[in-house]
Amino acid sequence: MANQDLNTENTGANFKPTPARDAPLNEIGWVATIKRNLFAGPISWVATPVLAFIIVSVLTHVLSWGFLKATNHGASNRTCHLAERTSLLAKGDIANLVAGKLLLSKSYQSQDERLFWVDRQTHWSRFAASTLGFGASYDELMTADILADRDVSRALSQRADILSTIQKDIDFIERNADPEAVVHPGLAKAVEGLDLLAGAAALKAAVAAMDPAAFEAARSKFDAMIHWGEAHNGACWTVVKRRWQQFLYGFYPADQVWRVAVTGLLLLMGGLSLLWPGRSQTSRSVTAGAVALGMGFAIQSGAALSGFGLVLAYIIPLILALLYENLSTGRRGLIFFLGFPFAATWLLIRFSLPQAITLVSSPAEWILGLLVLAIWGLVFWQSLKTQSASKTFKPLTNAIYLILGALTFYIFLTVRVEPSGDELSALQNLLGSLRLSDVEVDNIWGGLLATAVTGLTGIAVSLPLGVVLALGRRSDLPIVSTFSTGFIEFVRGVPLITILFMASVLLPLFLPEGVTINKLLRALVGVSLFASAYMAEVIRGGLQGLSKGQTEGADSLGLSFWQTQRFIILPQALKISIPGIVNTFIGLYKDTTLLSIIGIFDLLGVGSRSVLPSLEWARLEAEVYAFIALFFFLSCFFMSRYSQHLERRLATGHDH
Amino acid sequence: MSSEAPALNDQEPIITINGMNKWYGNFHVLKDINLSVARQEKIVIAGPSGSGKSTLIRCINALEEHQEGSIIVDGVQLTDNLKNIEAIRKEVGMVFQSFNLFPHLTVLENCTLAPIWVRKMPKKEAEEVAMHYLGKVRIPEQAHKFPGQLSGGQQQRVAIARSLCMRPRVMLFDEPTSALDPEMIKEVLDTMIDLANEGMTMLVVTHEMGFARQVADRVIFMDAGEIVEQNNPEDFFHHPQNERTKEFLSQILRD
Ligand SMILES: Nc1ncnc2c1ncn2[C@@H]1O[C@H](COP(=O)(O)OP(=O)(O)O)[C@@H](O)[C@H]1O
Ligand SMILES: [Mg+2]
Numbered sequence: 001m002a003n004q005d006l007n008t009e010n011t012g013a014n015f016k017p018t019p020a021r022d023a024p025l026n027e028i029g030w031v032a033t034i035k036r037n038l039f040a041g042p043i044s045w046v047a048t049p050v051l052a053f054i055i056v057s058v059l060t061h062v063l064s065w066g067f068l069k070a071t072n073h074g075a076s077n078r079t080c081h082l083a084e085r086t087s088l089l090a091k092g093d094i095a096n097l098v099a100g101k102l103l104l105s106k107s108y109q110s111q112d113e114r115l116f117w118v119d120r121q122t123h124w125s126r127f128a129a130s131t132l133g134f135g136a137s138y139d140e141l142m143t144a145d146i147l148a149d150r151d152v153s154r155a156l157s158q159r160a161d162i163l164s165t166i167q168k169d170i171d172f173i174e175r176n177a178d179p180e181a182v183v184h185p186g187l188a189k190a191v192e193g194l195d196l197l198a199g200a201a202a203l204k205a206a207v208a209a210m211d212p213a214a215f216e217a218a219r220s221k222f223d224a225m226i227h228w229g230e231a232h233n234g235a236c237w238t239v240v241k242r243r244w245q246q247f248l249y250g251f252y253p254a255d256q257v258w259r260v261a262v263t264g265l266l267l268l269m270g271g272l273s274l275l276w277p278g279r280s281q282t283s284r285s286v287t288a289g290a291v292a293l294g295m296g297f298a299i300q301s302g303a304a305l306s307g308f309g310l311v312l313a314y315i316i317p318l319i320l321a322l323l324y325e326n327l328s329t330g331r332r333g334l335i336f337f338l339g340f341p342f343a344a345t346w347l348l349i350r351f352s353l354p355q356a357i358t359l360v361s362s363p364a365e366w367i368l369g370l371l372v373l374a375i376w377g378l379v380f381w382q383s384l385k386t387q388s389a390s391k392t393f394k395p396l397t398n399a400i401y402l403i404l405g406a407l408t409f410y411i412f413l414t415v416r417v418e419p420s421g422d423e424l425s426a427l428q429n430l431l432g433s434l435r436l437s438d439v440e441v442d443n444i445w446g447g448l449l450a451t452a453v454t455g456l457t458g459i460a461v462s463l464p465l466g467v468v469l470a471l472g473r474r475s476d477l478p479i480v481s482t483f484s485t486g487f488i489e490f491v492r493g494v495p496l497i498t499i500l501f502m503a504s505v506l507l508p509l510f511l512p513e514g515v516t517i518n519k520l521l522r523a524l525v526g527v528s529l530f531a532s533a534y535m536a537e538v539i540r541g542g543l544q545g546l547s548k549g550q551t552e553g554a555d556s557l558g559l560s561f562w563q564t565q566r567f568i569i570l571p572q573a574l575k576i577s578i579p580g581i582v583n584t585f586i587g588l589y590k591d592t593t594l595l596s597i598i599g600i601f602d603l604l605g606v607g608s609r610s611v612l613p614s615l616e617w618a619r620l621e622a623e624v625y626a627f628i629a630l631f632f633f634l635s636c637f638f639m640s641r642y643s644q645h646l647e648r649r650l651a652t653g654h655d656h
Numbered sequence: 657m658s659s660e661a662p663a664l665n666d667q668e669p670i671i672t673i674n675g676m677n678k679w680y681g682n683f684h685v686l687k688d689i690n691l692s693v694a695r696q697e698k699i700v701i702a703g704p705s706g707s708g709k710s711t712l713i714r715c716i717n718a719l720e721e722h723q724e725g726s727i728i729v730d731g732v733q734l735t736d737n738l739k740n741i742e743a744i745r746k747e748v749g750m751v752f753q754s755f756n757l758f759p760h761l762t763v764l765e766n767c768t769l770a771p772i773w774v775r776k777m778p779k780k781e782a783e784e785v786a787m788h789y790l791g792k793v794r795i796p797e798q799a800h801k802f803p804g805q806l807s808g809g810q811q812q813r814v815a816i817a818r819s820l821c822m823r824p825r826v827m828l829f830d831e832p833t834s835a836l837d838p839e840m841i842k843e844v845l846d847t848m849i850d851l852a853n854e855g856m857t858m859l860v861v862t863h864e865m866g867f868a869r870q871v872a873d874r875v876i877f878m879d880a881g882e883i884v885e886q887n888n889p890e891d892f893f894h895h896p897q898n899e900r901t902k903e904f905l906s907q908i909l910r911d
Binding site: 547549550552553554555556557558559560563567568571572575650652 | 717719742745746748749750752754755756757758759760761769770773774802803804805818819822
């Protein structure tokens with residue numbers, strides 16, 4: 001009432017809102033955008049061009065090395081070295097040398113002045129190469145070094161020798177020709193009809209006569225070959241191509257590698273359909289089809305099937321994949337998280353835990369099996385009860401439960417068929433023939449397989465364990481909170497390597513005589529516990545971000561403690577913690593490279609300890625490490641992007 | 657008094673508090689509280705900030721525990737027995753100053769969660785009940801939005817509906833309009849008046865004296881952890897007995 005009296009002219013029928021005007025032109029449009037973002041003030045006037053220049057030059061350098069000039073020919077590093085050598089004969093390189101020589105022969109005022117010039121060029125080349133990553137190639141650096149040595153004649157005659165070396169290389173490759181190792185077709189054409197040895201002699205003569213013109217004339221005959229060399233003097237991806245299997249599977253028996261492939265495809269299908277729950281039916285069917293095809297191919301190539309078996313190898317995965325993709329997200333999640341660990345361990349090492357823990361007798365195996373079966377029975381019983389309550393019988397669900405149960409039974413509880421000379425019963429024979437062969441567990445784990453197994457196990461274990469520890473640390477029960485806090489603080493306060501070593505050395509001390517746990521399992525435990533401690537703190541941060549009102553609201557409605565955690569607290573706390581959780585995942589994933597310290601050849605270990613030390617891949621550090629770095633980058637980048645996608649999907653208005 | 661069979665007798669008070677004392681550490685926050693609330697009675701609790709109003713009603717549904725005396729709600733004695741606490745919370749709804757809605761659930765899910773998991777109601781039935789009460793607080797069209805997309809007044813009405821979905825016998829309100837912009841206070845008070853007219857037992861902590869005059873059967877004045885005075889609204893506002901009450905009323909009714 002009082003307000004109305006104060007501004008009468010703006011109220012009632014007289015009130016007309018002032019019409020909106022367009023924003024000033026120099027505030028919108030692309031010119032304004034560029035100005036505002038890139039050239040706003042003196043600092044950005046300087047920074048923008050400088051940074052743009054650096055970015056462009058780094059990118060062009062990387063692109064030309066990794067793509068435009070890269071090769072993947074041949075069976076070893078020879079072809080790549082050939083390109084490098086050939087390019088050393090390039091005109092610019094020679095010209096530099098000749099110029100340097102002339103320069104040195106000029107009569108300068110003093111020796112000092114001459115040295116000063118040479119030093120400066122050396123410094124510049126080194127600076128350019130190390131800081132900007134462009135300008136100075138390997139040979140330019142060599143030029144500078146040689147100039148610094150003031151031994152230009154030696155450098156020039158080295159260039160002449162290169163021709164003979166190239167001839168030897170080509171001869172070697174042709175002598176050892178195997179279908180995949182042909183000399184690069186471009187080179188074959190470029191050297192056609194050339195007499196490399198005669199050319200070398202001509203160059204040497206020119207050097208001896210100190211005659212740059214003659215040198216240049218002799219050199220120019222090889223322009224086509226040099227051109228080829230310059231065009232292929234980039235990354236040597238041959239190493240990745242030829243050692244691909246080892247990078248992926250480590251030292252897994254080559255004839256069993258298909259099992260790893262099938263496991264990977266199972267993971268891919270389960271993961272894809274759970275990471276994007278809302279996909280259309282069509283895209284899910286397409287994924288299922290593609291994955292099933294891959295599985296069929298892997299099984300076929302691994303088991304050398306024919307006829308009926310071949311048909312089955314494609315049909316069975318296809319049916320299972322389509323059935324799986326048609327289930328609701330919840331069911332798929334249940335099947336995936338319950339089934340995949342068993343399927344994967346069974347496929348990869350045939351037995352799950354009991355095999356990894358080598359037991360002489362089998363009671364422990366039986367107890368474990370009975371436990372798992374009991375859990376399975378409970379879940380199945382629950383499902384049957386809800387089915388009968390809602391009067392909808394789900395044949396597919398039940399079939400999958402039965403398969404899972406049979407699998408559990410088979411994996412844990414069947415008596416082992418020992419390859420003794422004893423007569424085997426018909427049943428034992430049948431079971432034996434169904435079984436995949438045992439894979440020796442120690443020392444085969446390597447490459448991406450070891451990295452993925454450790455990383456994924458760590459992720460799958462650390463999240464739930466982290467939740468439990470975080471809740472435990474906030475618990476009102478002193479014993480629980482002391483234990484959780486102690487565990488977290490201890491594990492966080494110790495370097496991962498120490499934990500890995502302790503797992504290798506100390507753990508066996510706590511185990512009864514005769515029980516050994518293999519190296520990978522110990523590492524898995526170490527990495528998972530380590531990540532759990534970090535995860536617990538991240539999640540505790542999320543829990544602290546929630547107001548007390550959330551718990552009180554839930555309490556006032558009569559929800560129990562666990563219901564409150566499950567429906568109210570954890571969903572919100574985990575959502576807030578997504579960036580931190582993914583951060584921990586990424587850290588854990590990269591920490592798997594530490595496995596090579598306790599003797600497991602993970603992806604990095606395969607590269608640095610198995611591939612690079614071999615003679616045929618010598619001097620390819622850049623390529624091997626670039627490949628490994630690229631792989632880690634891509635997977636971590638995927639995780640980071642996915643977490644952002646998830647945050648957007650879970651956003652519910654402007655709370656928090 | 658039988659704590660076994662819930663008292664169905666309408667004459668018996670629904671809440672009985674006897675000689676209740678509460679401390680926060682060494683701080684005596686509630687002193688010798690005696691209070692009994694009849695069925696369908698509406699009580700407004702007033703008093704200066706820090707006098708223990710919130711603490712008192714939070715003791716009734718065991719959000720805070722008391723150290724001495726007894727609280728009996730609908731025939732069930734409040735002890736630290738979890739079973740009893742859960743039984744009482746089922747029957748006592750509460751509306752908070754800061755709403756305390758669950759921001760990650762839709763309005764409908766906010767309303768159905770407790771009926772489904774605490775009352776074991778089938779999902780479909782719970783949704784029907786929820787829609788019924790959302791209609792009562794006049795926001796059925798917002799059922800599929802998230803709380804963060806609603807105004808403060810709408811959120812508080814959702815909070816009321818959420819409590820009602822449990823079909824409680826008593827509703828506790830802790831300053832339900834204090835966090836609201838002035839133009840939204842009325843819509844929430846109207847909802848509460850509707851609820852009162854339908855015969856709900858209500859304990860309301862509020863400074864809205866207009867609401868107290870219109871709805872309350874009894875107004876309780878608290879200061880320094882004690883119930884200083886209680887009376888019907890007419891006498892409470894016009895013939896306050898205690899000096900502290902007079903002073904409080906003169907401050908709050910000044911404008
Ligand atoms: N969790 C707590 N710990 C210690 N003191 C508290 C706590 N909660 C409230 N108090 C104190 O108890 C007194 C009563 O609080 P409260 O019941 O919230 O008052 P009102 O609701 O009447 O404003 C205040 O002095 C307050 O500071
Ligand atoms: Mg209060």
